[in-house]
Amino acid sequence: GENVEQHPSTLSVQEGDSAVIKCTYSDSASNYFPWYKQELGKGPQLIIDIRSNVGEKKDQRIAVTLNKTAKHFSLHITETQPEDSAVYFCAAATYNQGGKLIFGQGTELSVKP
Amino acid sequence: EAGVVQSPRYKIIEKKQPVAFWCNPISGHNTLYWYLQNLGQGPELLIRYENEEAVDDSQLPKDRFSAERLKGVDSTLKIQPAELGDSAVYLCASSVSGGPQETQYFGPGTRLLVL
Numbered sequence: 377g378e379n380v381e382q383h384p385s386t387l388s389v390q391e392g393d394s395a396v397i398k399c400t401y402s403d404s405a406s407n408y409f410p411w412y413k414q415e416l417g418k419g420p421q422l423i424i425d426i427r428s429n430v431g432e433k434k435d436q437r438i439a440v441t442l443n444k445t446a447k448h449f450s451l452h453i454t455e456t457q458p459e460d461s462a463v464y465f466c467a468a469a470t471y472n473q474g475g476k477l478i479f480g481q482g483t484e485l486s487v488k489p
Numbered sequence: 490e491a492g493v494v495q496s497p498r499y500k501i502i503e504k505k506q507p508v509a510f511w512c513n514p515i516s517g518h519n520t521l522y523w524y525l526q527n528l529g530q531g532p533e534l535l536i537r538y539e540n541e542e543a544v545d546d547s548q549l550p551k552d553r554f555s556a557e558r559l560k561g562v563d564s565t566l567k568i569q570p571a572e573l574g575d576s577a578v579y580l581c582a583s584s585v586s587g588g589p590q591e592t593q594y595f596g597p598g599t600r601l602l603v604l
């Protein structure tokens with residue numbers, strides 16, 4: 377089955393710097409890749425997603441890139457702010473497994489003012 | 490628009506006791522998911538419902554866990570009897586349908602501690 381690896385597990389940046397989180401997946405049939413942000417004591421919240429027919433997607437300070445050949449995708453956050461501090465999860469879904477999301481292990485991002 | 494509602498938010502029980510969690514999905518969402526999230530890990534799917542039907546329960550430990558979604562809206566997840574290793578966050582999510590590219594919206598979760 378699908379396996380998603382996420383790196384790094386922790387990331388500390390200064391306010392205003394960029395942050396990059398990388399994920400790799402194993403199942404070449406995966407075609408949907410969402411990113412979730414989870415704050416302490418809350419459920420995961422979708423921040424951006426990308427589908428396999430697109431190589432890059434941007435939403436204000438957040439962007440995601442997808443390389444299907446290499447089977448990896450990345451989250452880029454520019455001009456980080458203290459409120460970006462949270463745990464970020466990548467996930468992958470495969471068409472033949474319906475809506476089953478396989479999550480990475482998470483990255484704890486800390487943005488220092 | 491109201492999000493996914495879960496209750497209780499926190500639950501502390503002694504091992505071997507039963508416990509139940511309740512989820513109300515976003516209105517109009519036909520697909521409902523229960524996920525287990527251990528500390529420091531990503532969520533793992535336990536069961537997925539399409540309306541009233543459980544279409545994927547392969548990861549549900551059926552010896553002690555059960556779930557139902559009788560009218561295709563609310564759902565309950567039950568553990569009986571609870572074990573120490575069941576301490577985790579139980580997340581409910583919903584989506585309009587169960588397609589592989591459907592956005593899943595998560596509730597706040599129920600934090601279970603088994604003593």
